[in-house]
Amino acid sequence: MFAQFVDGIFWDFAVIVFIVGVIWRLASILRAGIKADLATPRASGFAGSVRTNISRFFPHKEVTPRIRILVIAGYMFHLGLFILLVFAAPHIRFIEQHILGFGWTPMPYWAFILVAEIAFAGLLLLLLYRLTHPVTRLISTADDYIATILTFVVMLTGCMALLESFSGLRVFHLFTVELFMIYFPFSSLMHAFTFVFSRSYTGSKLARQGVDA
Amino acid sequence: MNIARKRQMRNVGILTLLLVLIAPLIPYAISAVSGSSVQGNEYQTQVKHPGGDLWREVRQRDTDVIGRTQVKGVDTGILINKSGEDWRQYRMEMLAPYGAYLMGAILGLIVLFYLVRGTLRIPGGFSGKKILRFTLNERMVHWFTVVIFWLLGVTGLILLYGRMVLIPLLGLEGFSITASASKEVHNLIGPLFLVAMLALIITFIKDNFYASGDLKWLFKAGGMLGGHVSAGRFNAGEKVWYWLASFLGLALCVTGLILDFAILGQSREIMALSHVIHTIAAIVMIAVSFGHIYLGTAGMEGSLSSMSTGYVDENWAKAHHDRWYEEMQATTTKDSKQEAVAGGVAATGKASPISDN
Numbered sequence: 001m002f003a004q005f006v007d008g009i010f011w012d013f014a015v016i017v018f019i020v021g022v023i024w025r026l027a028s029i030l031r032a033g034i035k036a037d038l039a040t041p042r043a044s045g046f047a048g049s050v051r052t053n054i055s056r057f058f059p060h061k062e063v064t065p066r067i068r069i070l071v072i073a074g075y076m077f078h079l080g081l082f083i084l085l086v087f088a089a090p091h092i093r094f095i096e097q098h099i100l101g102f103g104w105t106p107m108p109y110w111a112f113i114l115v116a117e118i119a120f121a122g123l124l125l126l127l128l129y130r131l132t133h134p135v136t137r138l139i140s141t142a143d144d145y146i147a148t149i150l151t152f153v154v155m156l157t158g159c160m161a162l163l164e165s166f167s168g169l170r171v172f173h174l175f176t177v178e179l180f181m182i183y184f185p186f187s188s189l190m191h192a193f194t195f196v197f198s199r200s201y202t203g204s205k206l207a208r209q210g211v212d213a
Numbered sequence: 214m215n216i217a218r219k220r221q222m223r224n225v226g227i228l229t230l231l232l233v234l235i236a237p238l239i240p241y242a243i244s245a246v247s248g249s250s251v252q253g254n255e256y257q258t259q260v261k262h263p264g265g266d267l268w269r270e271v272r273q274r275d276t277d278v279i280g281r282t283q284v285k286g287v288d289t290g291i292l293i294n295k296s297g298e299d300w301r302q303y304r305m306e307m308l309a310p311y312g313a314y315l316m317g318a319i320l321g322l323i324v325l326f327y328l329v330r331g332t333l334r335i336p337g338g339f340s341g342k343k344i345l346r347f348t349l350n351e352r353m354v355h356w357f358t359v360v361i362f363w364l365l366g367v368t369g370l371i372l373l374y375g376r377m378v379l380i381p382l383l384g385l386e387g388f389s390i391t392a393s394a395s396k397e398v399h400n401l402i403g404p405l406f407l408v409a410m411l412a413l414i415i416t417f418i419k420d421n422f423y424a425s426g427d428l429k430w431l432f433k434a435g436g437m438l439g440g441h442v443s444a445g446r447f448n449a450g451e452k453v454w455y456w457l458a459s460f461l462g463l464a465l466c467v468t469g470l471i472l473d474f475a476i477l478g479q480s481r482e483i484m485a486l487s488h489v490i491h492t493i494a495a496i497v498m499i500a501v502s503f504g505h506i507y508l509g510t511a512g513m514e515g516s517l518s519s520m521s522t523g524y525v526d527e528n529w530a531k532a533h534h535d536r537w538y539e540e541m542q543a544t545t546t547k548d549s550k551q552e553a554v555a556g557g558v559a560a561t562g563k564a565s566p567i568s569d570n
Contacts, residue, residue: 069353113401116401117401117404117405120401120402120405121357121405121408124357124360124361125353125357128352128353128356128357128360129353131356132349132352132353132356132521132523133349134522134523156398159397159398159401159402160393160394160395160397160398161394161397162397162401163393163396163397165393166389166390166393168390169390169393
């Protein structure tokens with residue numbers, strides 16, 4: 001009964017909340033608009049936004065020594081999660097059967113395990129940084145912790161279901177993924193989409209003022 | 214930091230700990246709710262296995278007879294490995310019960326000690342002045358190891374004691390799901406423990422070598438039996454724990470990798486031996502860690518903040534690590550003089566390790 005619920009109506013509900021929620025959030029940002037800048041631009045805003053979108057992937061060398069662990073852990077987790085999501089064999093099978101109707105070549109099992117460990121370690125380091133760094137801890141909200149712990153639980157249940165020998169473990173993993181999808185649009189997890197908007201705005205605005213952001 | 218903030222941080226910590234501890238048991242709940250349990254054995258009939266007598270004869274031979282086979286691989290010429298049964302009996306009749314006795318005894322002693330002595334208070338109470346004891350990197354390495362260690366510890370204990378403890382509670386299917394989940398988490402997270410251990414060893418090795426006064430500290434049990442005992446940044450007890458954790462941790466890593474990567478050509482005997490060493494090392498490390506956790510939390514006032522915020526109270530430092538406190542005072546005085554000459558913190562690039570909070 002629970003398996004039918006997770007595989008059926010709750011999956012549909014989670015997908016609808018995720019898609020509608022993300023579109024609604026992004027549309028609300030776009031609809032907010034930007035106050036017209038009447039000053040003569042010193043440089044192209046579009047070029048500035050593109051440049052900032054790329055340059056923000058690399059920390060400024062002045063601050064690198066202080067945030068090195070954050071940058072390394074951040075890349076470990078985000079790249080690891082993306083690779084797992086797109087190239088892990090069970091995920092490709094799920095996408096083929098439930099979403100797109102076609103699949104692609106998965107990564108080998110050893111790579112799957114290696115990437116999972118890297119992503120797991122990255123997420124753990126990010127959570128520990130949030131808890132132990134005095135400034136980051138002060139500016140962290142309950143949402144930050146819920147989002148991190150939810151992601152941690154999704155990955156942990158994914159580990160549990162790795163052997164694919166029990167249907168219950170797969171169902172449990174899917175259930176946590178659905179909770180994650182429902183929480184996603186209303187939380188800081190939206191940064192997966194909104195980072196492009198914030199970087200573009202900052203880059204464009206500062207480029208027009210003649211500042212290299 | 215205000216009280217509400219501290220309370221929020223504590224709640225998040227408790228929630229995280231509960232999730233980590235409870236997660237391996239959740240699959241049972243899923244199994245129970247989904248109602249996918251096998252319903253009884255009423256349709257099963259007892260049919261004697263036609264090859265049962267043959268296999269029994271093979272199993273009861275005194276030594277392993279190596280036959281010939283086309284299959285290339287380790288032990289492929291052996292029908293039944295007799296040593297496997299020896300290992301199974303040793304695991305069930307020695308490792309598991311005596312391991313439980315050891316962990317139970319340590320826990321019992323800790324509870325008894327707490328009931329007799331209670332929390333060891335800071336002489337003179339909190340002064341309000343704080344000293345940086347552990348840097349951000351040191352704390353991150355410590356907590357990274359802690360999380361990995363307990364993920365492995367809980368899942369490992371489920372694998373060792375699950376049959377005895379969890380089957381009566383969860384039933385056969387509930388336990389098999391829990392054991393499968395635990396095994397996957399244990400095998401996947403295991404290699405990260407090697408990374409954590411190496412980072413831990415390298416980070417803390419500098420201050421963990423023998424220093425004069427350590428033997429005196431040990432003979433006086435760190436002052437727990439009365440009187441003050443002088444200590445540097447780490448006392449002799451902490452040094453013993455450091456080296457014990459390092460050697461046991463590395464033993465766990467080496468034997469764990471042998472068990473985890475069974476495709477490397479190791480024989481059954483090597484696997485069985487690795488398992489025995491792995492289990493003994495894990496049980497001793499878990500048992501001793503109870504004492505470490507106790508002294509870092511409920512056992513000693515003012516200790517926990519050293520690993521949470523990085524700072525300890527000045528009176529705590531004077532009471533438990535007086536030589537280290539004096540070194541820190543000397544460093545601060547020297548830095549202050551340099552700053553005064555060269556123009557402050559900006560010139561030296563170093564913040565004072567002592568602060569008024």
